[in-house]
Amino acid sequence: MRSRRRPFRLTSVGYRSGVDVLKTGFSILSIHRAGPPFFRSVVLPVLLVATATLSLGAVSILWAVNSSNDVSAERQLRMTDRSIRAVVQELAQQQEMVAIWDDAIVELNKSPMDLRWIDANIGVWLSRTFGQEEVYILNDRNEPINAVIDATRASNHEFERIRESISSLVAGIRGEPGSSHKDHAAENAKAPYLITGRAIHDAHLLELLGRPAAVSVMKIIPETDAVPYPHGREFLLVGIRYLDGNFIKQVSDRNLIEGLRFSVVDSPQSGEISVPIRSDVDDLIGYFIWNPELPGDHLLKDVGPATAIAAAFILLLLGALVRRLKQSMSALERTVLELKASEAQAHHLAFHDVLTGLPNRALFEDRLNHAIARRQDGEQIAVMMLDLDRFKHVNDTLGHPAGDSLIRDFSVRLAKLVGGQDCITRLGGDEFAIVQVCTAGTEDPQGLCDRILAMVHEPYDIMGNQIFVGTSIGLVLAPEAGTDRSELLRKADIALYRAKSEGRNCYRVFTPEMDETVNLRRVIEEELRIALTTGEGLEVAYQPQIAMGGNTMVGVEALARWRHPKRGYIPPSQFIPVAEQTGLIVPLGEWVLRQACLASQRWPDLFVSVNLSPVQFRSCDFANHVISIVRECGADPRRIELEVTESVLLDEECGTAGALRALRNAGFRVALDDFGTGYSSLGYLHRFEVDKIKIDRSFTQSLGQGTKAAAVIKAIVSLGHAMSLTVTAEGVETEVQKNFLRTAGCNEMQGFLFSKALSQEQITWLLTQPSAKENQCYVGGPSVFKVG
C-alpha cells in the first residue's frame, strides 16, 4: 500500500512569539540608542548576534518539532497499514477455524440443513466472535445457502448486493479461467491454506457498497479423510469486514490514532493527514483520515512558552546590558567630555590671564618665539614691557577691586590700539607686554608707544572715581638687540626700568649702555652684600651743616661711603639705589645709623642727620627698631635727625605716619630731604609734622640761571617758616648762592662751599679747633676746611 501524506501545517506559537520578543528587545535598544557610533559598534552587533542565536534556536526547535511529528505520523501510517493488512490475514485465520472441518461439510450437506447448528458454529459464530460484519456460505454453484449480517442470520438474498463485487474473487478461488483474482489467490494464499498444491483461500481489499472492505473467501474442506474431499464442489465461506465503522474504532483504539475516519474523498481538515486506500486491483476506494499524533507540537506547547519567555528574558537582559553599557559609555563620554572641557579650561587657564583674558607669559613667550622664528628679512619685532605708574596707589587707596577694574580697563584700551597679529600679555600685577611685528606699512613701535602713552592718560572711571594713571614702557627691537627671546625680554625690562627711573610715564628704547648699567648693578649688589658682611670698604662720612647766622657748624649729615678694594670709590648714587632694590639698604641703613649714633656721642654740640630710605619704613616695627638701636648705642635721640624723602610719606603702608610720629615722640627730629623734587605737598607737611625741610640742591644750583629757582626757593622758605620749620639749603657751592639763600631766609646751609663730607676724625679735629664753632670761614673745594 502506498501512502500519501499531506505536509503538516504548524500553527504553534514559539517562533512567532520569539520574533515578537526580539522586536520588543529591539525597541528597547532603539529607544536607548546612543547615536550612530554606539548603535553601530554595540547595539547592532548585539542585535545581530541575538537575532542569529534566537533564529537558530527557533529553527532548531521547529526542525525538531517537525522531525518528531514526521516520525510519529510515519509510525501511525505504518500501524494503520499494518492494521489493514492484518484484518485481511485475520479474516482468513478466523475462517480457518470453521472452514477446515469435517463436521461443517457434513452439516452443510444435510438436507435440510441444521441452520441453528450452522449459526452457532459458522456464520453467526464468526460474526459474533470476530466482528465480521457479513458472513456468507455459498454452495458449489456459488449460491448463498446461509447469510449472516452483523451476527444475525439474514436473508440469503442479501448476498446479491455484493455478488458482483466479489464474483471475481469467488471465481479466482474456484480456479475459473479469466478470473483477475486467480493469480492473487496463489499469491495471497498462505501455506496452511494450500491444500494439495491448490489454494483454498483468497482475501482482498475491495470496495463493497461504496465502503472499503476486507473480503476473504475460503473453501470449506474436510480436515480428515473421514469425510471425502468434495473436489470442485466445495462450499465457500465468505467473510467480510468493512474497514470503516467498527474496524476504524478498533484500529483507532488499538493504535491510539485519534479521529481516524474513512472518507470517499480526500478531505482532511486542518492538522489532519489522509492515506488513500486502494483495492488490490489498484482502484481507489477512499481515504483514511486522522489527526496525527504530533509529539513535536506537544513538545512545542510545553516548552515553547518557557523558551519564548527565556528568549524574551535573554533579550531583556541583553537590552539591560546594552543600556547599562550605554549608561557606562555615556558616563564615560560625559567624563571624557568633562575632562576635555576641564582640559580645555585648564589649557585656557594655563595660557591666559584670569583677570583680563589676555595671553599669559607662557603663551606670550610662545608667540614671541614664533614671531622670531618666522621673521622675514627687513622685518622688525618690537617687544614692549609696560608698567602702570601709581597702580599701587590706586590699589591702596581704592582697594583691590578698583585695581582689578583698572587693569581690565587698561587691557581693553591696550587691545584696541594693538594690531590683530600683535600679542598683548599681562605678565602679572600691573605689568603688561606687547609683541609687535613690524612689516613695511605697519606702524613703527615708537609711534605705538606714543599712542599708548596718550591713551593711558585719558581718565579711567573706576567705581565712581576718576583715576589718572600713567605708564612706563621699555622697548626693545629685534634683530638689532638680538633674536633670543629671553634676552629680548630682559632688555625690554631694563628699558622699562630706565623709563621708570627717568621719571615714569615715558618710554625708553633699549641701548647697550643700559645693559652695562644693569650688569654693573648686579656686580654692585653681589659685592655690597659681601662688604656688609665683612665691613670692608664701607665708611660713613659726615658733611657739616652750617647755621646761616654766624657760619657755625651746627650739625653733620651722615653719608655712606664705599671704597671698594678693587673698584675704588663707588658713589652712593650707584650703590644706594641697588641697595634699595635688593633690600640691602636695611642692614646698610642700620649700620650707618649705629655709626652715626656712636659718632654723635663724640660731638655733643652737633646734631647728626641720618638718611632713611622708604624701603626701611616697610618693616612694620621700624620706629621701635630705630629707637632701640639709638638706645643701644647710648646716643641721644634729640641729637639725631632723620632725613626722609617725600616718597616715604607717599608710601602709606605699615603706617609711615605712625612711625614718624613715634620717632618724633621719642625725641628724633625729622627732616624732609630733597624737598621740591617730589610732590611738595603742603598736605604732607601738615600730616607728617616734620621739623625741617631741605631744599634740593638742584634748586640751589639753578640759582642765577633764571628767576624760576630763586622764586621757588623763596616760596619754600616762606612756606617752611610759615609752618615753623627749619629750612636748609643743600648743594651750596658758591658765595652767590650762599648770599641769596641767606637773604631768602634759609636757616641752614650745606654744600661744598663749606665742606665736603669728612671723616669722623676730621670732624672731631675741626671741633677741637678754637674757632671751629663760631666765625668759621669755609672755603669751597674738596675736603678743604679752612678755619678763618
Ligand code: C2E
Ligand atoms: P642727600 O641725602 O641729599 O645727600 C646730600 C648729597 O649731596 C651728598 O651726596 C653730598 O655729597 C652731596 N652734596 C653736598 N653738597 C654738595 C654740593 O655743594 N654740590 C654737590 N654737587 N653735591 C653736594 P652723596 O654723598 O653722593 O649722597 C647722595 C645721596 O645718597 C644722598 O643724598 C642720599 O640720598 C643718599 N645717601 C647717602 N648716604 C646714605 C645713607 O647712608 N642712607 C641712605 N638712605 N641714603 C644715603
Ligand code: MG
Ligand atoms: Mg640727605
Ligand code: MG
Ligand atoms: Mg638731599
